[in-house]
Amino acid sequence: MAREARSVFEAGEIRTEFQNSGLSPHFLHRIWKYVIQNPNPNNYTKFEWDQIPNLPSPAYSLLRSNFKPLTSTLHSSLQSTDQVTTKLLIKLQNGAFVEAVIMRYDTRLGKYNGKPRPGGPRSTLCISSQVGCKMGCNFCATGSMGFKSNLSSGEIVEQLVHASRFSKIRNVVFMGMGEPLNNYNALVEAIHVMTGLPFQLSIKRITVSTVGIIHAINKLHSDLPGLNLAVSLHAPVQDIRCQIMPAARAFPVGKLMDTLQLYQKNSQQKIFIEYIMLDGVNDNEQQAHQLGKLLQTFEVVVNLIPFNPIGTISQFRTSSEHRVSGFQKILRGTYNIRTTVRKQMGQDISGACGQLVVNLPDKRSVENTGLLTDIEDIIRH
Template sequence: MALRSVFDASQIRTEFENAGINSHFIPLIWKYVIQNPNCEWDEVPSLPSSAYPLLRSKFKPSTSTVHSVIDSSDEVTTKLLIKLQNGAFVEAVIMRYDTRLGKYGGQPRSGGLRSTLCISSQVGCKMGCKFCATGSMGFKNNLSSGEIVEQLVHASHLSQIRNVVFMGMGEPLNNYTALVEAIRVMTGSPFRLSLKRITVSTVGIIHAIKKLQNDIPNLNLAVSLHAPVQDIRCQIMPAARAFPLERLMDTLREYQKNSQQKIFIEYIMLDGVNDEEQHAHQLGKLLETFEVVVNLIPFNPIGTLSHFSTSSEQKVTKFQKILRGTYSIRTTIRKQMGQDISGACGQLVVNQSDKRSTGSAGLLTDIEDLSL
C-alpha cells in the first residue's frame, strides 16, 4: 500500500489517536518537514518513541515532487509542474505582487511584496467548459488533502505565500472533503493563512456552496458565471445544465445573506458569444441586488481546443463601463500574467502522453484585496 502524505490531516490524526499519541505533535512535524523537505523521520526531534515507527510505516514527508519550475518573462509569474505519487501531474502558479503600486480608494496603497498561489484540486476536470483547456483532459482523479497542501509547501520554498486561490486544475467543490480539510490545515499551525486570503472558485455546485457556508464560514467565494442567461451558459459550460441559473442565484443570495461578504464573479470574455452590450445589461440586472466584484477575463487562446476568439479591448472596456456606470457594480479587467509559459487563466492542461506541461492556471490581480 502506498504511503500517505503526512499533510493528510485526517489520516495522521486517526493514526496518532489509535496509537495513543497526542495530536499536538502533528503541527510540529509539519513545521519540521516544511523547513527540512528531504528529511528522514528519525531526524524529527522531540517526538514520542512510538511516533517514529508509525511515521515510517504509514507516511511520507512529501508524496509529490517538483518536476520543473518555469519563470515567465514578466518576472512575476512562476509555474510549478508537480508530479504526484501516482505518476500524474498537476500545476500550481505563483503570482507576485507589489501592493504599493497603484491606489485604493484614491489613496496610495500600503503594504509591500507578497505572493498568491493558484492551486489545483483535481487532475483534469469533469465540467467540460469549452473555453478551458483543462476540460479537454477529462477527469483523471481527485487530489488528497495532503497533495493539495503539498503544493503550498513546494511553493513556499520559492516565495512567501500570503494568498491562496483554488483556481487551478479541477472543480474544487467536486473534491469537497479534501478541499475543506486542506483549507483547515492551511489556516492552522504552522501555516496560519488567513481565511480572508483564501478564495475558492466554482462553476456553481449548488449543494456544495450551501454546505461550504456552514463548514468554513468567511471563506471567499468566486463563481465562474461567464454568461448572464442560462442558454448561453449551457452552450459554453455543459455542466451548467445541472445548476440552473435561477437556482444558483438564489443559493448565492442566501450565501451572501449569511456570510455578509462580497462574492467574486468570474466572467470570461468571448467574442460574439457573451460580450455584447445587451449581455452587459443582462449581467448588470442579474447582479444589481448583490454585493459582488465582477472580474472580466480576456479569453486565452488554447490552440486547437476551442473555436472561440478573444474580445476586443474596446468591447471589454465598454462592458466594464456599462456594469460600473449603469448598475454601480464594481468591475475589474484581469491583467493576464504568465501567458508566455501557458500560465494564464484557462490554459491549464497537462499532456499525459509525454508527461510535459502545456499550460497552467493564472490570475490577474490579488483577488482577495478586492473584497475590502
C-alpha cells in the first residue's frame, strides 16, 4: 500500500529524504518560499512541483512522489465583532480539525511607564499543538474533548501558512488546543522551521505555554534558547491546583518551582505566569498573598485571566472585576510583582482563552472592549 504523502513543511522527514538522495537541504527554503507565495489554499491537487524554478531534476520527482504542498485545508474562518480577532478552523489530512486564532494589535495604543509606546499594527497567531488535550483542565473547553492525537511538525507549521493568508504574523503563541510540551519533538522542529528561512520569526516573539511538564521544561532552554515560557499555574497551592487541573498531580508545585528556578537561572529570562480567575476558588486575598510569596524570588509577569464561559460547563464563574483588581493590587503593592489583566479577544467566536474546541462556526455576538496588550511585549519589558 502506498504511503500517505507528507507535508513539505515536515522538516525532519524532507531533510532526510533529500540527504538520502544526495540533494542539499539548502533547497528547502526555496521550496517553502514558493509554496507560501503561491497560495491555492483549498485545492493543491493542481499544484505542480515543476513550477518551482531552479531545483535539481531529482528533487522534482522526490517531491511528486512523497510530499504535498499542504496536507491541511482551511475549512472556515470566523471574524469576531471585536474586528481584531479571526478564528481559523483547519481540517487535517486524517479528517480531524484544529483551531488557530489570529489576534491583531496596535502597540501605539496606551502607554508604558507614562511614555507613548513605539511600534504599530501587528498580528499574533495562537497555534494548536494537538487535537484535543489530555490535561483535562476543568475550566478549559479543549480539555473536555479529551486527547485525540498529536500534530506533526508540518501540521503545526501549516497553521502559520494558513494564517499568513489573512495577516502578516509577527508573534506566535502556543496557547491553542493541546499541551505543547506533550508533543515536544514536533514542537521543537516546528519552531526551528518558523525561525528559519523563509518565515524568519524571532524566537523572542514565540511563547510556549505549559501546565508544567517538568522533564520537558528541563530540556527547553538548551533546545530553544531565547524562547518565552508561559506556565499555567492557576493556583498557589497544590490541592486547589489539582482540583481545577487534574494533571497537576504529576507536577507538584514545589518541584515545579524548583524546575522554574533552574530554567530561569539558565535562560536569564522572565517567566510568564498565567492565572485564571475563578470566583470563590482561587481569587481571595489569602491566595493572592500565597501566590506572591511563591513567586517573589522569581523574575515573572503574572497575567490574571478572566474565566471564559464554555457552553454547558457551568462548574465555575468569572471573578468580579473588584476581586480581580484587589488580587492584582496585592501582587503589585505587597510583592512588587508585575501583574496584568488579560483583555479578552474573540469571545463571541469562542476564540478566547480556554474556549478552543472544535465546533462548526456560529454567530454569537458579544462586544469586547479595552486596550489590547501583546504577550511578548509584557515579557520583554
